[in-house]
Amino acid sequence: MEYTKEFKERDELLGQLADRGLAVPDPTVALNFLTRVGYFRSGAYRYVFRQLLPPEKIDARLHQYRSDDYIAGASIEHVLKLEAFDFKLARVCQEGLLDFEVRLRAAMAHTLAAKNVAAHADKKFLDAHSCDQLSGDQTLGKHTKFDAWTTTWRDAVRSGAEDEDFIKHHLLKYPHQDVPIWAVTEVLSFGNLPYLFELMQTPDAREVARMFGFAHPSRFGAMLRMMVDFRNACAHGSRLFNRAFKRSVALGQHDTDGDLLAHLVGADFTNTPKPRQRLYIYAAVLAFMLRSHSSGSNWHLTFKTQIKKLDIKLQAPNGSELLSPNVSMGFPAGWLDLDLWKSAS
Incomplete structure (x- = not known):
């Protein structure tokens, strides 16, 4: 055509x-x-x-x-109002994701550094089985995941040396020693943190996951990749309203501590098509992880306030509500009454 x-x-x-x-x-x-x-x-x-x-x-x-x-x-005025709402919504979500990213870097660095200051550079401090699996990156040939990871963190350090004094200092003062993990996690992109997490030994990965309310490393690892997608959408100005993310989020009954996410177990928490790929489930998981962290968070209240600003009074031809969080973004009916979105007691 x-x-x-x-x-x-x-x-x-x-x-x-x-x-x-x-x-x-x-x-x-x-x-x-x-x-x-x-x-x-x-x-x-x-x-x-x-x-x-x-x-x-x-x-x-x-x-x-x-x-x-x-x-x-x-009216075009409805379109302007919807775009303005979505633009501010992305900024609110980006703020929460940045907070989560900083906490994740700190958690991973602290956990690995307790084993060895350069635990990221030595397979004996990581999970041997995961490290020895073949990398999915075809450009590397038959290289292992550890090989791919080594290339990734060394590239990050090399790039960081151009802009960050703390990297320059280490390379000049300790030229024959690997950059410590707490410095490496600062120069890695958010998108590369899940790769390191998946190479961690199970007890270490579980320790990090539990800092954010997750009982099992594998499920938390899936949430990390989901958060990377979420962050990328916000950072690149992509639409959040009416969006279906590429990753489908599934939560089991015993995946998390407490019951703040219990309403997401099962497939009938909302009437929106593709419910597990919509904004609500992504934001709910982010809110849960921030609240579960020992530092606490009020981000969920800021997010709730922004969602309540979606107020475009227009009916569809069949008389139903045309625009609402429930219709367009996977929000459950009565979501404002859920404990997840209330002030922490």
Whole structure:
């Protein structure tokens, strides 16, 4: 199929939206919006205001479920309000994720340093079975996970030496000794921390997991990868509203301490499609881990406050609520009454 869409200036695009039924009360404000976020990105927020196609016209293969025309009452002002809400929501989530990242670095560094200051560099302080497994990185050939990890942390140290004085100091003063773990964890990217965690010996990994309320290292390791995806979405300006993350989160009855996440066990905690890939379950796990840490956290209250600001009063053609946390982001009915989102006693 040949791509036939042609370039249009912003005022032409705005006129096209108006022709399709999207009210534009103030063209100047609307043009400023399209200039700031771009027409294509604005489409992610306009999408929910478009009419659903009748069943016989839906093309699931091409993911075509909505008409180009907008529902009655839809306005560009609704789109602006939704984008502003989502932008602030990403900043709130990023704040919580940064807090978690700092705590995770400290927990892993402390646990490994108690065994050896360079435990990351010696297989005898890590899990031998995990270290000897073949790496999934095809560019390394038949290298082990420990080989891949060694390349990763050495690259991080080499890069860190260009910007960080504490790395330069060590390399100059102790040229024949590996950089200690507490320095390595500071220059590793957040995305590389799960690789180190998965190479830790089970007792050490369990110790870190329990700092964040998880009973089993394997389940906590899965949560780390989920948090990396979550952080990347926030940091790169991706949409959180109505988003389905690529990783599906599953929690068992005995995976965590206490019952703050008990409502997520099972598949019926929300009516939103793909419930285990939506914002709610990601944010709930983050809130739980921060609250479980010995330092405590009030991030869950900040998150709750932001979610309550989603207040766009517009009905779908069938009379149902068009936009709400329950409909679009996997929130359970009555989530505000759950202990997870209340002030710690």
